[in-house]
Amino acid sequence: MENRRDFIKKTAVAGLGLALPTASFSASSYARILGANDRVRVGIIGFSDRFRQSLAPSFMNHAKDMNFAFVGVSDIWSRRRDEAESFLKGKGWNDSAFFKARNNDELLDRKDVDAVIISTADFQHALHCVDAVESGRDVYVEKPFAESLEDARKALKAVEKSKKIVQVGSQRRSAPNYHAANDFIRSGKFGDISMVEMTWNVNQPGRWRRAKLVSEIRKEDTDWTRFLLNRPKVDWDPRKYLEYRLFYPYSSGIPGQWMSHQIDTVHWFSGLEHPRSVVANGGVYVWKDGRVNPDTFTAVFDYGPDNDKAKGFQVLYSSRMHNEAGGTKEYYYSNGGMINLDTNKITSEGGLQAGPAKEMGMEPNLLATTELKSMGQMATGANTGADPMTSLHMRNWMECVRSRKEPNAPAKAGFNHSIANIMATMALHTGKRVTWDATKQDVVVS
Numbered sequence: 001m002e003n004r005r006d007f008i009k010k011t012a013v014a015g016l017g018l019a020l021p022t023a024s025f026s027a028s029s030y031a032r033i034l035g036a037n038d039r040v041r042v043g044i045i046g047f048s049d050r051f052r053q054s055l056a057p058s059f060m061n062h063a064k065d066m067n068f069a070f071v072g073v074s075d076i077w078s079r080r081r082d083e084a085e086s087f088l089k090g091k092g093w094n095d096s097a098f099f100k101a102r103n104n105d106e107l108l109d110r111k112d113v114d115a116v117i118i119s120t121a122d123f124q125h126a127l128h129c130v131d132a133v134e135s136g137r138d139v140y141v142e143k144p145f146a147e148s149l150e151d152a153r154k155a156l157k158a159v160e161k162s163k164k165i166v167q168v169g170s171q172r173r174s175a176p177n178y179h180a181a182n183d184f185i186r187s188g189k190f191g192d193i194s195m196v197e198m199t200w201n202v203n204q205p206g207r208w209r210r211a212k213l214v215s216e217i218r219k220e221d222t223d224w225t226r227f228l229l230n231r232p233k234v235d236w237d238p239r240k241y242l243e244y245r246l247f248y249p250y251s252s253g254i255p256g257q258w259m260s261h262q263i264d265t266v267h268w269f270s271g272l273e274h275p276r277s278v279v280a281n282g283g284v285y286v287w288k289d290g291r292v293n294p295d296t297f298t299a300v301f302d303y304g305p306d307n308d309k310a311k312g313f314q315v316l317y318s319s320r321m322h323n324e325a326g327g328t329k330e331y332y333y334s335n336g337g338m339i340n341l342d343t344n345k346i347t348s349e350g351g352l353q354a355g356p357a358k359e360m361g362m363e364p365n366l367l368a369t370t371e372l373k374s375m376g377q378m379a380t381g382a383n384t385g386a387d388p389m390t391s392l393h394m395r396n397w398m399e400c401v402r403s404r405k406e407p408n409a410p411a412k413a414g415f416n417h418s419i420a421n422i423m424a425t426m427a428l429h430t431g432k433r434v435t436w437d438a439t440k441q442d443v444v445v446s
Contacts, residue, residue: 038067039067039068039069040066040067040068040069040114040115040398040401040402041069041071041095041112041113041114041115042059042068042069042070042071042113042114042115042116042117043070043071043072043073043074043101043107043108043110043113043115043116043117043137044070044072044073044074044075044084044116044117044119045074045075045104045107045116045117045118045119045120045128045132046074046075046080046118046119046120046121046124046128047073047075047080047081047083047084047087047119048119048120050119050142051117051119052087054386054387054390055117055119055140055142055169055390055394056070056087056088056093057384057385057386057391058384058386058387058390058391058393058394058395059117059394060091060093060384060386061384061386061391061394061395062391062394062395062398063093066395066398066399066402068398069094069095070088070093070094070095070098071094071095071097071098071099071112071113072098072099072100072101072107072110072112072113073085073088073098073099073100073101073107074101074102074103074104074106074107075101076102076103076222076223076226076227077217077221077222078102078221078222079217079221081100081101081102082100084100085098085100097112102223103223103226104128104131104132108131108132108135108137109135113137114137114138114401115137115138115139115140115165115401116132116137116138116139116140117139117140117141118132118139118140118141118142119142120142121227121244121250121251122144122147122244122245122250122251122252122256122257123147123148123151123229123231123244123249123250123251124227124229125141125142125143125144125145125146125147125155126145126146126147126148126151126152126154126155126418127151127154127155127229127230128141129141129145129155129158129159129166129411130154130155130158132164133158133159133162133164133166134158134162136162136164137164138164138165138166138401139159139164139165139166139167140166140167140169140394140397141166141167141168141169141414142168142169143168143169143170143256143260143261143264143414143417144252144255144256144257144260144414144417144418144421145168145260145411145414145415145417145418146414146415146418146422147249147250147251147252147256147418147421147422147425148249148422149418149419149422149442149443151230152414152415152418152419152422153415155411155414155415156411156412156414156415159411160411165397165400165401165404165407166407166410166411166414167393167396167397167400167407167408167409167410168409168410168411168413168414168417169390169393169409170260170261170264170393170409170413170414170417171261171389171390171392171393171409172261172262172264172265172268172389173264173268173393173408173409173413174389174392174393174395174396174408174409175388175389175392176372176373176374176392177341177344177372177373177374178265178268178341179373180372180373181265181269181332181339181341181346181372182265182268182269184339184346184370184372185269185270185332185339186269186271189367190332190334190336190339190346190367191334191335191336191365192311192313192334192335193269193270193313193332193333193334194313194314194333194334194335195313195314195315195316195333196266196313196314196315196316196330196331196332196333197315197316197329197330197331197333198259198262198263198315198316198317198318198329198330198331199317199318199319199326199327199328199329200254200258200259200262200319200328201318201319201320201321201323201324201325201326201327201328202320202321202324203321203322203323203324204321205287205322207321208243208245208246208253208257209243209246209289210242210243213238213242214238214239214242214243217238217241217242219236219238222241224236224241227241231249231250232249239290243291245257245293246289246290246291246292246293247291247292247293248292248293248425248429251293252293252421252422252424252425253293253294253297254282254293254294254297254319254321255297255299255420255421255424255425255428256421256425258319259297259299259317259319259420259421259424260417260418260420260421262317262330263301263315263317263417263420263421264409264413264416264417265330265341266301266303266315266420267413267416267417267420268413269332270303270313272303272304272305273416273419274416274419274420274423274436275301275302275303275315275419275420275423275436276302276303276304276306276309276312276435276436277301277302277423277433277434277435277436278299278300278301278302278420278423278424278427278433278434279299279300279427279432279433279434280297280298280299280300280424280425280427280428281297281298281428281431282294282296282297282298282428283295283296284296285322286321286322287321287322294428295320295321295322296319296320296321296322297317297318297319297320297428298316298317298318298319299315299316299317299318299424299427299428300314300315300316300317301314301315301316301317301420301424302314303315306436306438307438317424327342328342329341329342330342333350334351334367335351335352335365336348336351336352336365336366336367337349337350337351337366337367338350338351338367339372341372344371344372344373344374345369345370345371345372346367346368346369346370346372347367347369348366348367348368348369351364351365351366351367352364352365352366353366393408393409396408419436419443422443423436423443426443426445430445432445432446433445433446434446
């Protein structure tokens with residue numbers, strides 16, 4: 001007899017609706033009313049490098065203060081389950097009753113898990129989030145929220161119906177410098193956004209590669225069918241399992257991994273939920289190692305109100321993995337100057353000077369220099385080696401699980417950045433302009 005989560009996976013493949021069969025445990029049977037002194041018991045869905053290096057340390061920065069604890073792990077690869085247990089026990093970060101589950105069904109069928117952190121493969125985030133909220137759990141889910149519009153819609157619908165707390169790993173939404181920039185733009189002092197330039201450049205041939213693990217993993221030690229979820233059924237491929245960020249449709253690569261963080265700030269600062277259109281180009285120009293997703297990517301977006309084409313601005317996004325010049329940059333421009341989220345300064349650079357203004361019978365327009373509050377000015381918790389931005393973001397999720405307030409990066413924000421990522425990826429793969437049809441609420445390839 002198939003269980004509820006198997007049913008979800010089958011209906012995802014068939015493209016059916018979200019009607020669910022009666023489960024052996026209702027969502028409400030899992031829910032607990034958490035008092036200030038109740039421990040929040042957290043399960044780990046996917047023991048990834050991201051979880052080990054950033055999410056776990058960020059969680060432990062605040063676990064004692066907030067009374068949260070890791071109680072178990074779910075991973076379909078036996079090696080990862082053992083590594084999770086060893087890693088957490090070695091640091092004293094596990095609960096005494098810590099368990100290992102072979103898959104998410106086993107974890108979510110337990111009654112001693114209140115919330116989960118999802119750090120699985122990119123294309124799995126949305127459907128794993130659906131399973132978690134429908135079983136009554138609060139969720140921290142890594143970005144990208146979804147890699148297909150169908151999955152994004154299912155996840156958003158499930159989250160909104162469940163009323164569970166879901167924080168998407170778009171960490172900029174918890175950083176004080178980004179909050180200060182948002183407040184300044186929303187105040188009207190910046191003027192209208194006229195253009196945004198964003199870059200994310202590295203020179204890392206091994207980025208997203210896992211050559212040693214690829215040589216060591218065995219098909220019989222994992223569950224390839226569960227891994228694929230609603231993606232096409234193909235033969236076992238350890239590279240797609242472990243290096244999924246290099247292979248579409250398991251990941252969009254640069255758009256989902258890096259652009260999702262940055263484009264999310266565009267939606268946040270402007271109040272716009274999606275681009276009006278996007279064109280994109282890219283390719284594998286340097287790291288010719290069998291990957292499908294580009295090592296070089298550029299997208300140009302048009303943003304603005306759907307009902308007023310006279311208003312708007314352009315976003316230029318570029319990223320390369322073979323030359324780090326330029327690093328990670330985010331520049332917001334108006335006629336009066338710019339916000340530089342690298343230096344955390346608002347300046348008059350590039351603003352309308354007196355000479356050119358006078359020629360046209362206009363007044364100069366120059367912003368006053370302003371310092372934005374930086375990460376260094378913000379306490380981020382205990383010293384566990386976590387990066388400050390993720391630590392603040394994790395803290396916000398914990399606080400919202402207790403208060404039931406909306407987190408800084410709710411599911412709707414994840415849904416919106418997914419639309420931008422999906423449109424850019426479609427533009428890349430088709431070589432055509434992709435637009436958003438506001439009437440149909442759908443993407444159009446033109």
